[in-house]
Amino acid sequence: MLLGIKNVKEIVEELNNYLADLNVFYGKLHNLHWNVEGKEFFTVHENVEKIYDKVNEEIDEIxxxxxxLGQRPKVKYSEYLEISNIKEIESKGYNGKEVIDVIISxxxxxxNKIRNIIEKASENxxxxxxxxLTGSLAYYEKTAWMLNAMNK
Ligand SMILES: [Fe+2]
Incomplete structure (x- = not known):
C-alpha cells in the first residue's frame, strides 16, 4: 500500500515524461557512440557507451x-517522441567536441527536469x-562536470 502519497497521477505523469526523455536520449547516445570521428574516437566512443548503459538502467528503474505506484509505464516509441523534449539528430560524423557539447546540453x-520532479514528489x-531521482541527479551533475572538463 502506498498510503500517504498525495497525487500519484501527477507524479506518474512526470515520470512518464521523463521515461520518454530517457528513451529518446538512449537512442541519441547510440547515434553519437557510432558516429563519433577523429582523434578522440576511442575515448568518446567508450565513454558514451558508459553513459547509455547508465541511462538504460535508469529507464528500467523509472x-x-x-x-x-500502481500505474503503467508508457512503452510506445511513437508516444516517447511526441512527449519528449530531447531532440533527435542526424546520422552523420561528429567530432569529439561536438559529441560532448550535444550531451552536455x-x-x-x-x-532541470529531475529537479522539478523531485520537487513535485516531495510536495506529494x-x-x-x-x-x-536524487541518485540520478548526483550522476548527471558529476558526469556533467567530467564532460565539461573534457571539453576545455
Ligand atoms: Fe558499441
Whole structure:
C-alpha cells in the first residue's frame, strides 16, 4: 500500500515524461557512440557507451517505480517522441567536441527536469521517487562536470 502519497497521477505523469526523455536520449547516445570521428574516437566512443548503459538502467528503474505506484509505464516509441523534449539528430560524423557539447546540453535539460520532479514528489510525500531521482541527479551533475572538463 502506498498510503500517504498525495497525487500519484501527477507524479506518474512526470515520470512518464521523463521515461520518454530517457528513451529518446538512449537512442541519441547510440547515434553519437557510432558516429563519433577523429582523434578522440576511442575515448568518446567508450565513454558514451558508459553513459547509455547508465541511462538504460535508469529507464528500467523509472518504469518499475511507475508500476510500484500502481500505474503503467508508457512503452510506445511513437508516444516517447511526441512527449519528449530531447531532440533527435542526424546520422552523420561528429567530432569529439561536438559529441560532448550535444550531451552536455541534454544533461542540462535532464538536470532541470529531475529537479522539478523531485520537487513535485516531495510536495506529494513521495520520498522514494524523490530519493531515486536524487541518485540520478548526483550522476548527471558529476558526469556533467567530467564532460565539461573534457571539453576545455
Ligand atoms: Fe558499441
Amino acid at each position: 518504469a518499475e517505480r511507475i508500476l510500484t 541534454d544533461f542540462e535539460y535532464i538536470i 510525500n513521495d520520498e522514494v521517487t524523490a530519493d531515486i
